[in-house]
Amino acid sequence: MELYHGALDTKEIFGRWLDEESQSNYGAYIPFVGTIRAEDGIEALSFDIYEPILQQWFDDWQEKAQALGAKVKMAHAIGDVPVHSSSYISAVFSSKRKVALVLIETFVEDFKANAPIWKYDVKEGQRIYAEERSTPMTGAGLFQ
Amino acid sequence: MIKIEFLGPIGKAPLEMEAKTLAEVATKLKEEHDLSQWLDKCAVALNDTMVNDLTLSLKDGDKISILPPVCGG
Numbered sequence: 001m002e003l004y005h006g007a008l009d010t011k012e013i014f015g016r017w018l019d020e021e022s023q024s025n026y027g028a029y030i031p032f033v034g035t036i037r038a039e040d041g042i043e044a045l046s047f048d049i050y051e052p053i054l055q056q057w058f059d060d061w062q063e064k065a066q067a068l069g070a071k072v073k074m075a076h077a078i079g080d081v082p083v084h085s086s087s088y089i090s091a092v093f094s095s096k097r098k099v100a101l102v103l104i105e106t107f108v109e110d111f112k113a114n115a116p117i118w119k120y121d122v123k124e125g126q127r128i129y130a131e132e133r134s135t136p137m138t139g140a141g142l143f144q
Numbered sequence: 145m146i147k148i149e150f151l152g153p154i155g156k157a158p159l160e161m162e163a164k165t166l167a168e169v170a171t172k173l174k175e176e177h178d179l180s181q182w183l184d185k186c187a188v189a190l191n192d193t194m195v196n197d198l199t200l201s202l203k204d205g206d207k208i209s210i211l212p213p214v215c216g217g
Contacts, residue, residue, distance in 0.1 A: 034217040047216070048152050050209070052192040076216060088217040108217075117216030118152030129153035134213035137187035139196040143170040143210070144184035 001058045002075040003049060007085035013075050017091055021071070026093040028100040032108055034088035036081055044080045044122040045087060045130075053116045061107055070094035072107055076115075080122055114138055148173070148208045154182055166190070167198040169208060179210075187211040 002013070014031055021029070036045050058074065065072045074090035081087040090108060094100035114137050120127040146163050150156040156178060163169045166188070173179055188195055189209040190202075 050151050050211070053189055053194065053209070053211070056192065111216055113214070115214060115216040116151065116211055117214055118212065119215040119217075120153070130215055131153075131213070134215040136185040136213045137194070137211055139194060140187045140211075140213070141184050142166070142188045142196060142198065143173055143186065 001055060001073075003051065004075065004077055005079050006077060007081045008075055008077055008087065008089055010086045010089055013089060014091070017073050021093050024071075024093065026071070026095055028094045028097040029091060030094075030100045030104045031091040032089060032104055033086055035086050036083045038083040040121070041123055042083060042121045043124075044082045046080045046120040046122050046127050047076070047078055047087060048118040048120075049076065049078050050116040057115055061110070065092070065094075065103060065107075068094070068099050068103065069096070070099055070103055072103070074111070076117065145204060146202050146206050146208060148210065150179075150182075150210045152212050152214075154179075154186075154210065154212055163202055165198065165202060166195065166200045166208070169202070170198060173210075182210070182212055185213055 010033055018029060061072050071093045077087040092100045092104045113135050119130040121130055145160050148159045161172055173183060189211060190200060191207055
């Protein structure tokens, strides 16, 4: 797992990941890129991350992937990321294509639901919590 | 003493309190009016591990994190 301040250099990261696994005998490599669209007048999105729990979440997924003969990788941005650049990329390496196709979907969907990352719209220099697009994590409401 | 931190957009300074269980912490946090809009949709971690059991015992130095709704990517 890799965290960066500001937009991700997707070409460098994807290329490096490919090189890292070039001798691992995986038959499939499926990358996912999240790119920030220009909409609703935003200049950028901005992110807060709680790294200790994100690392645990990622390590749990790595164990699930290994049990399937696969490996997951991800990179995410901290702070402001301008429109038309990337804040999140991930990838699955697997010996089998079908495993990788299923895993990239479940990994990315659980990332959206349970990775401890908070998103803000940036408009006229102001950070506004993207509350309506945010999802309570599994187990939310324990203290209600 | 138990430390409670509020992550992401909650924007509240950390608190310290005496408590023997998570249930006691929950009761005390409900008295904090600026949390009334948050607690029903927040998840809870104890020493950086997600938890889902109010009967868990606490010890001096434990850290509780309050995690509001997320949206990575």
